[in-house]
Amino acid sequence: MVDPVWEHGEKRGSGFKCKYCGTSKSGGGATRFKDHLAHRGHDVIDCPSVPPAVKNFFISELDKIKAKKYERQQDRRRRDAAARSTQYVDLEGEEEEEEQDDELQQALRHSREEYEFRQRAGPRYERGGGSGSGQARDPGTGVTIPTGRDIDGKYLSENVEEIKKEINKWKQEFPEYGATIICDSWTGISRNSVINFLVYCNGMMYFWKSIDVTGKIQDHRLILKEITIVLNDIGPEDVIQIVTDNGSNFKKACKLLAEEYPHIVWQPCLAHTINLILKDIGKWDDHKAMIQSAQYICQWLYNSNSVHSMFKSATGGELVKWNATRFGTNYMFLESFMKKKDQFMVWMMSTEYRSSRHYKTEAGKYAFECMTSVQWWANMQYVINDVEPLYSFLRFADQDKTPTLGEVLMEYGSLKRTYHTRFHSDMARCDRIMEIVDRRLASVFEENVFGDLRKGLERLFDIDRAARALQENTTSSDSS
Known part of the structure; x- marks a missing residue:
């Protein structure tokens, strides 16, 4: 049932706008709006233009709510008294x-x-309740509500000690199962940079620590220094693997570390490596031109409220926005564009759009020329076809369930077969894509434990080698 208070104003997110005085508030919901109309409460100003009848009605409503709340509190006290x-x-x-x-x-x-x-x-102990209740819960007789000093003091310290005890108990498994150090750097929109360290062992992972490196040069020396500190905290003899992204700074630092500790294997992140493959392919002239063209049109669609409203109504949804550092999202963005091809073409040719002022702008004319061109859409499909198998590989690598080494190699084999089948009539383009794939994946497949596993599987599935071995075995049997 809709709250009657909204007959007197407009609901805006979790706030409101009064139709009598035009006052807006970003939060508080229906309760604060009633306080506004009834001239009640301390967190909202009184409405100067509310009709007296409306004001009296909501005064009565708030009194009823207050009475019901008092009855609930009394009932709770009676139940607690009976329980005691x-x-x-x-x-x-x-x-x-x-x-x-x-x-x-x-x-x-x-x-x-x-x-x-x-x-x-x-x-x-907290009895619960939704965050939208808007009222503090009564904890009951004999229960003291903790202060902010308590929460930020002794209770936080107690939680820290509990986690430390769990970690110390968990560290006893390191010698038996071995530990994996996971390291990743991150830069936020405010250009603050941090390096996060996590430790994995026997199916469990804990956040170890975070380092603020804002304003520092994140070269291999800094990376090597910080990884070594974590390595010494854990114990080098218990660490068997280090997982990082495939950046040159991490790569060089981990190679130097492996020279000092030969039993430690460096494993680059597969998802990050595939992301770098998509970055390299995205630099091709045809890919770069198509991505920039679609992004220019997208910015025009979202920079004007009226254009955005027309576009959303005509196509029935939104576009997937790209991310500057996750290059796979460029192709997700193009794919979302491609799925709305028919709707875009119909909208561009509609009277509504061609009679609007947006059609006469430079960006509007550019969008019209592109999205009514069969060739422009064909070029987009051509670009998507180039990376579609790689995007499937990226989803496989970035799934919640971590794939095994064997599964990765089998997926890589499936990727190669897909490209050879898709581009059987244009092997030059297939070879160009696979050259980038193999070059980037070399650090994943050749320079660590993947290399030995890959060679074993290639020998296992090498039909020519198996045929020669069978022939040699047959010849040896006949001779004997």
Whole structure:
């Protein structure tokens, strides 16, 4: 049921706009709007133009809400008092109203158990409730609400100590299963840079620490220094693998580390490596031109509210936006464009668009020329076809369930077969794509444990080698 307060204003997200005085508030919802109209509350200004009848109505509504809240609090206090009482009501011998008595007995028992649990748990116990309730929950008699100093002080310290105990217990598994250090750098929109370290062992992963490297040169020396510190904290003899992205700084640092500790294997992140492959392909002239053209049109679509409204109404949805550092999203963006091809062409030729002022702008004319051109859409499909198998490979590498080494090699083989089948009539383009793929994946497949596994699988599935071995075996049997 819609709250009657919205007949007197407009709901804007979690806030409101009053139709009488035009006052807007970004939060507070229906409750604050009623306070505004009834001239109640301290967190909202009074409406100077509300009609008296409307004001009196919402004064009455707020009084009813307050009365119901008071009744709930009184009922809760009565239940808590009954739960604390040592004299329990025994209704088993009563013959009348047995069903109602059983329900009452069960309610009293439940209330007593809940009260005892809250007493044992202390102030950290919270009864719950949605974040939209807008009111603080009454914790009950005998339960003290913790202050901000408590939460940020002793309770936080207690949680830290609990996590430390768990980690110390978990570290006892390092010698048996071996530990993997995972390292990744991150730069936010405010240009702050951090390097995060995580440790994995026996199916569990913990955040180890984070380092602020804002303003520092993240060369291989800095990376090597910080990884070495974490390595010494854990114990070099218990670390078997280090996983990082495939950046040149991480690559060089981990190679130097492997020289000092030969038992430690460096494993570059497969998803990041595939992302770099897409970056290299995205530098091709035809790919670069198509991505820039589509991005220019997209910026025009979203820079004007009226154009965006027309576009959304005509196509029935939004476009997938690209990310500057995740190059696979460029092709996700093009694919979302391609899925709306028919709707875009119909919209561009519609009277609504061609009679609008946007059609006469430079960007509007450019969008019209591109999206009504069959060749422009064909070029987009051509670019998407180049990377579609790679994008499937990226989804495989970036899934929640971490793939095994064997699964990665099998997926790589499937990728090669897909490209050879798709471009059987244009092997030059297939070879150009696979040259980039193999060059980037060389660090994944050749310079670590992947290399030995790959050679073993290639020998296992090498038909020519198997045929020669079979022939040699047959010849040897005949000779004997």
